[in-house]
Amino acid sequence: MNIGERARFLVSPEHTTGYLDLATALRKQESSPPGHAQVFSGCCGGRAMLEAQNDANADLNLVANMCAPLEFEFELIEVQEPGSFEKEGWEMSVEEKWEEANRAKEAGVVLYNEGKFGEASDKFGKALGLLESVGMSSQVQELKHQKNEQSRMDELERHSRWLKRIKSRDDDNPKLLNLDKLETLLRTTRLNYVACKLKLEDYAAAITQASEILKDDPDNLKALFRRGQAYTRMGRDLDLAGQDLDRCKDILSSSGDVATLNEVKREIQLVKQKLSKHEKVEKQIFARMFV
Numbered sequence: 001m002n003i004g005e006r007a008r009f010l011v012s013p014e015h016t017t018g019y020l021d022l023a024t025a026l027r028k029q030e031s032s033p034p035g036h037a038q039v040f041s042g043c044c045g046g047r048a049m050l051e052a053q054n055d056a057n058a059d060l061n062l063v064a065n066m067c068a069p070l071e072f073e074f075e076l077i078e079v080q081e082p083g084s085f086e087k088e089g090w091e092m093s094v095e096e097k098w099e100e101a102n103r104a105k106e107a108g109v110v111l112y113n114e115g116k117f118g119e120a121s122d123k124f125g126k127a128l129g130l131l132e133s134v135g136m137s138s139q140v141q142e143l144k145h146q147k148n149e150q151s152r153m154d155e156l157e158r159h160s161r162w163l164k165r166i167k168s169r170d171d172d173n174p175k176l177l178n179l180d181k182l183e184t185l186l187r188t189t190r191l192n193y194v195a196c197k198l199k200l201e202d203y204a205a206a207i208t209q210a211s212e213i214l215k216d217d218p219d220n221l222k223a224l225f226r227r228g229q230a231y232t233r234m235g236r237d238l239d240l241a242g243q244d245l246d247r248c249k250d251i252l253s254s255s256g257d258v259a260t261l262n263e264v265k266r267e268i269q270l271v272k273q274k275l276s277k278h279e280k281v282e283k284q285i286f287a288r289m290f291v
Contacts, residue, residue: 001076003077006073006076008072011071013068013069013070016069094140098182104123105185108121108196112195131182140182143179147179193209197209197230203233206226207234221251225267227244228244242272
């Protein structure tokens, strides 16, 4: 095909089920995108809305109910040379996802240090998505299975068989076979993402992502502290904020890290002040109720 040319072809009904599901979901999304509700004004607004929805679903109903073939039409708009564009995640191999995740994470660090927290959040979010996809890949799942199997062997046999398996696969993808690196990068990227969300005052997202880290690493100091900060800034669940920060204090008490310990103590004091303020407000409310 040349630029500007169009190609059409028919697809028989038995091969269109997936398209129907996708098209239906996309049309629903277009008719009511998040945060951008469609407005139909005037006396006929309701009728216009219903007619628009009916027209949008007419073709899908025809294919679904009458088993009609589906016609696709493609127009060639532009030709991009390999390497001249950024691949989508679904186009990438596992190794490409790993490499792109590293690049996105490093770019996020630079943006964060420049105070561009929104852009940094986008980069860290992209890196997280790619890393989670890597973690679900068959290669990594197989490695996790092997690692679990090794716990049932004695030390010598486990070590020997692990070395043999790693050696047989290292040539194919040496970077991805190190589960510790993958888990470490996931954790640090998620921590950076949480830091961005705190700066952007998206405290709910910060709490969710910090909690993900704490599922596998319950004494992660940064995750505990940042989740405690998020609870405190929200002004709700101050008891949970206190629990996280008290745990931070316990961890730091024997570490010798006086600066961080003092920072935690200041945050604990802030929680106490907010709790005291809330208690005063509650007392005033109850006092009015029984006057």
